[in-house]
Amino acid sequence: MRLLERFVVRKDHRSTWAAVPVAMLLIAVLAGCSQQQLDGFMPGERGTTDKGDLMMTFWVNSWIILLVVGLITWGLLIWAAVVYRRRRNDTGLPKQMRYHQPMEVFFTVVPIILVAGFFAFTARDQAIVEQNFAADQASAVAGQEVRDVHIEVYGKQWAWDFNYLDVAGSPYDGGVYTQGIQAQEERDENDRLTGEIEYEKLPVLMLPVGANVTLDLKSRDVAHSFWVPDFHYKEDTIPGKTNQYSFVPEREGVYIGKCAELCGEYHSMMLFEVHVVSEAEYNEYIQSLRDAGNVGAVGDEGNRNDNLPGTEAPDFSEHDESK
Incomplete structure (x- = not known):
């Protein structure tokens, strides 16, 4: 009996010491x-x-x-x-x-x-x-009025259009817009494509830091997907449908955006940049678009599906030579 007690005590003692290096290894891994x-x-x-x-x-x-x-x-x-x-001396099937x-x-x-x-x-x-801000309702944080920004985002093959809509309290009237082109590749001295993107030519979505931003996500042609990886958010843009996303950008910087829905030959070139800037810089950017004549918005009238020919047979009666 004493021998058994010694064995049990010794076994527990060894198990305790064996657990120490395991715990230390786990702590080191997590700390690293x-x-x-x-x-x-x-x-x-x-x-x-x-x-x-x-x-x-x-x-x-x-x-x-x-x-x-x-x-x-x-x-x-x-x-x-x-x-x-199965052991070496086992025969037959195990108990079922x-x-x-x-x-x-x-x-x-x-x-x-x-x-x-x-x-x-x-x-x-x-x-x-998915909770959206009211586009016409001002918000307050820490006793300070927070600016509301409402932007229409149109995905198209293979770029992005942005309409900065007029909202209550906005320093500009009527809104402004930008129309983007797909990503362009740089060329070397021999006019050969290098595979590098000319980022300065990408469409830019400008946002003021700390503002209540509401995006109306739409499509001009086929299904696309608005994705900013750093924002941890992705939303489809569907023809004939408007999806909304509201958020507050809290850190200034430049963030890359892309289309996350296979939409044709140049899907991989459907890139854009999000610039989160101070309110003063944002106001300067909006004013620069006004000075360039980009006043108003390019809405659904620019959609490809709204400008397709109809299915009815054309009327050629005026050109009937028999008359």
Whole structure:
């Protein structure tokens, strides 16, 4: 009995010491993670927009839960393969079981809980992200009036148009617009394409930092998708339909945008830039468009699908030579 007690004590003692280096290794690995790794390798930084962090947190937490489920699943598979492997002296088939009710209940209930949980959190965060500002209603943060900005975004093969619409409290009247072209490749001294993009020629979406921005997302021809990776947001632009997205850009900088829906031969060249600037710079940009004569908006009248020929047969009665 004493020998057994010594063995048990010694075994527990060894297990404790074995757990110490494992814990230290785990701490070192977690401490060595970069901020990008802690953010689930999502593009951009936290604090870029008011809604981007919400989506990044949901992404990271989802991966943590899925990794835990994966580790448990892999562990059970390896354990079953090792413990119940066929031994050298085994003959015949192992004992067969028709079912194991507790295990079946476990494998049914746990997936239902996981799916229901993911659905609930997805619906909650999506409702927050899709909540739009009232375009004609001023907002206040910390006792200060926040500027409202309303912009129509048109996707087209293979570029972007932006209409800066007039809103209450705007320093300009009537709105202004820009019409973009698809990305252009640089050429070398022998006039050969280098594969590099001339970024200064990309369409630019200008936004004032800290403003309540509402985007009306539309298409002039086929289905596109408005995507700014650093904003952690993507929304389709569908012909004949308007999708809206409201957010607050919180960090000044230049962010690349692109089309995320295969839309034809030059889909990969359908790029644009988002410039988040101070309000003074934003006002100067709007004034520069007014000075250039880009006053008003190029709306649905510029859509390709609204300018196609009809299906009715043409009337040639006026050119009938028999008359």
